[in-house]
Amino acid sequence: MDERLIRLLIADGRAGYAELGTRVALSGDAVRERLKRLINEDVIKVVGSVSPATMGLHSFALVGITVSGPALPVARALAVLPATDLVVQTTGMFDIIAEFVCGDDRELLRVLDESVRALPGVGKCLAMQYLSIEKYAPEGSQQLLVGGGHRSAPPDSEMPRERFDKDDRALIAALQQDGRASFKELAEHSGMSYASARRRVLRLLEHGVVKIVTITNQLLYGRRMQGGVGLKIQGPVPEVVCHLRDIGEVEVVAATTGPYDLVLEVNCADRAALYNLTGTVLRTIPGVVSTETFNYIDIHKLPYTWTAL
Numbered sequence: 001m002d003e004r005l006i007r008l009l010i011a012d013g014r015a016g017y018a019e020l021g022t023r024v025a026l027s028g029d030a031v032r033e034r035l036k037r038l039i040n041e042d043v044i045k046v047v048g049s050v051s052p053a054t055m056g057l058h059s060f061a062l063v064g065i066t067v068s069g070p071a072l073p074v075a076r077a078l079a080v081l082p083a084t085d086l087v088v089q090t091t092g093m094f095d096i097i098a099e100f101v102c103g104d105d106r107e108l109l110r111v112l113d114e115s116v117r118a119l120p121g122v123g124k125c126l127a128m129q130y131l132s133i134e135k136y137a138p139e140g141s142q143q144l145l146v147g148g149g150h151r152s153a154p155p156d157s158e159m160p161r162e163r164f165d166k167d168d169r170a171l172i173a174a175l176q177q178d179g180r181a182s183f184k185e186l187a188e189h190s191g192m193s194y195a196s197a198r199r200r201v202l203r204l205l206e207h208g209v210v211k212i213v214t215i216t217n218q219l220l221y222g223r224r225m226q227g228g229v230g231l232k233i234q235g236p237v238p239e240v241v242c243h244l245r246d247i248g249e250v251e252v253v254a255a256t257t258g259p260y261d262l263v264l265e266v267n268c269a270d271r272a273a274l275y276n277l278t279g280t281v282l283r284t285i286p287g288v289v290s291t292e293t294f295n296y297i298d299i300h301k302l303p304y305t306w307t308a309l
Contacts, residue, residue, distance in 0.1 A: 013212035048175025064094035066124040087301040092294035128258035135253035230260035230292040
């Protein structure tokens, strides 16, 4: 029943409780309680996904962090930072991997110095800045792209950024935290009338500025193996990317600065499948010199700003 509800939410994240109940033969109240449990247990998160550029964010980096002492307190501290988009405890050469989304490179440097390196216990902090996203087709957030594969450009009907005011931004921020928030809750959060909040939200959704997406924690929902893989390449990188686009377990391919030419996010059925992917499949691609795997153990923060990045 949970799986059926999750599939319905992936199709329409703002579907009403009564509507969902009709589809799965449950009462609206029963659906509400099930979704509340799934959200509280971090199995799913329904959020408003917004293009970072829409919010004035242009600098992105994946940061590998080593910790002296317990890693959990550091991961929790990183998860509450507004600049983090993803926080994961891993095995491998990094204790924690975090994705940062900032306004510009200077802000990224400031956040790393003041909010990451200054945390008690943080040792090495390796920032791998994104140069381009070559593939984005995650199992856990199927609606983030239209048609899968390459990142899509914002639709032609998207509202220009200069037309946003503080009320629009307040509504967007609220939807980023809870994509299922009612119009009444959104009105109370933004301090505007119900009618005004409803009109503005519908306009933001209609123009594609905000997309309501259901993100699933595959470690809990899918019971799968997820991880990051750093690739060192010899020769032209685009030729390797062409091979990676055809591998279903490879969901994200990013060209980065730092020690790796490409950083992947992979999603495999089990440990044996992960070993086959990293030990055989990736290593037989012409141009791949080496692989470094960071297995995801505990996801503390799920991404929601990926759309059209």
